[in-house]
Amino acid sequence: MQNMFLFCRCPTPSKCINTPGSYYCVCDAGWKKVSAFQCIDIDECSQGIHGCDAHSSCVNLPGSWKCICNKGWYPEPKNARLPTCKGVNECVDVPNSCPVQSECINTEGSYHCSCLPGWRNRGLYACIDINECNVWNY
Numbered sequence: 762m763q764n765m766f767l768f769c770r771c772p773t774p775s776k777c778i779n780t781p782g783s784y785y786c787v788c789d790a791g792w793k794k795v796s797a798f799q800c801i802d803i804d805e806c807s808q809g810i811h812g813c814d815a816h817s818s819c820v821n822l823p824g825s826w827k828c829i830c831n832k833g834w835y836p837e838p839k840n841a842r843l844p845t846c847k848g849v850n851e852c853v854d855v856p857n858s859c860p861v862q863s864e865c866i867n868t869e870g871s872y873h874c875s876c877l878p879g880w881r882n883r884g885l886y887a888c889i890d891i892n893e894c895n896v897w898n899y
Contacts, residue, residue: 774824775800791824816846816870833870862888 769777771786775794778785788800795801805811805826806819813819813828817836820827827842833851836844851858851872852865859865859874863882866873876888883889 770798772798772800789824812843814844814846816848817844831870859886860888862890 769779769784769786771777771784774789774792775786776789778787786794786797786800788794791803791805792800793803802821802823804821806821811819811826811828814830816834817828817830820829825842828836828844828846830836830844830846833849834846835849837847838844848867848869849855850867852867858872862880863874863876866875873885874882874888876882879891879893880888881891
């Protein structure tokens with residue numbers, strides 16, 4: 762009688778399931794079986810099955826994914842794979858966001874500066890002095 766050994770030849774990442782006289786392979790979570798000996802990554806991001814917050818981007822990882830909050834937003838809880846993204850309040854959280862001649866106005870995902878009387882906006886974050894002696898040429 763000849764001894765025959767059947768070795769499990771499952772691909773990484775998968776698990777070998779022993780059965781009487783044989784075996785089969787089961788791909789790990791986040792992987793899809795495409796043949797008896799091949800598992801491929803499921804791209805949860807492109808398939809839209811990630812569940813990321815509306816203010817974040819999905820990043821596919823081998824066998825998984827993570828959500829990264831967009832600029833102007835921060836994750837809550839901080840190191841969660843699926844965080845809720847909260848708006849940063851630049852007016853409170855970022856010292857000197859606006860010049861002293863203005864008021865900081867927090868907006869969803871950003872902010873802008875509103876210049877005080879006697880000053881006018883130069884872009885979103887700067888103020889210039891109005892020459893009241895020459896009001897028609899400022």
